[in-house]
Amino acid sequence: MGHNVEKNLKLIQEEIAPYNVNIVAVTKYFDGDAIVEAYEAGLRRFGESRVIEASEKIESLPDYVREGSEFHFIGHLQSNKARRAVERFDVIHSVDSVKLAAKISEYASEIGKVQNILLQLNNACEVQKSGFSKEEIFGVFEEIKSLPNLKILGLMNMAPLGADEGKLRELFSDVRETRDSLENKFNCELPELSMGMSQDYVIAAQEGATMLRIGRKLFS
Secondary structure, eight states: HHHHHHHHHHHHHHHHHOOOEEEEOOTTTTTTHHHHHHHTOOOOOOEESSSHHHHHHHTTSSSHHHHOOEEEEOOOGGGGGGHHHHHHHHHHEEEHHHHHHHHHHHHHTTTTOOEEEEEEBBBTTTTTSBBHHHHHHHHHHHHHHHTTTTTEEEEEEETTTTOOOOHHHHHHHHHHHHHHHHHHHOOOOOOEOOOOOOHHHHHHHHHTTTTESSSHHHHH
């Protein structure tokens, strides 16, 4: 697998070379050995979506990999798992309610940590997906921004599976424009846009993504 990760990473990097973007290697379906091999190939950001399983996997990693890496939580986060997520993850991509943000703030305050978060924007209005609508995000942004021990880095988005290129460009550019509007309205900097996965990462990079969440394409 190591050879494949290295080879796959090289191909992906060539495709996104013109753009200022980082890869979050999505390792949720892979074991600790895959993380080690990806680390050896040069990756340093790893994405997981199950708090308990990920915590155990991360704890089992060699010290140099664990200490040299950033761990990103990219799945739907339940409030009852928020404390463990704050203890374990450097960035939480999927903050989708004021209630969840308040829990994260509370637990981060308890351990003296400033938790980096992204707000999940569901601008395709998919009922099966979490996230704020565009109207909601403008309504709650000030409240979340004022919570202690939180740092909003930017926005996260999951595009609909099977969307065509035109629709993807429309959605991704809309996320970027929403971010720009939030920066202007609330006088803040939101440098990160987490959007794009294995099937659409090139389009996401072209439309302004700063973090691509890539799993299958790296580890196949």
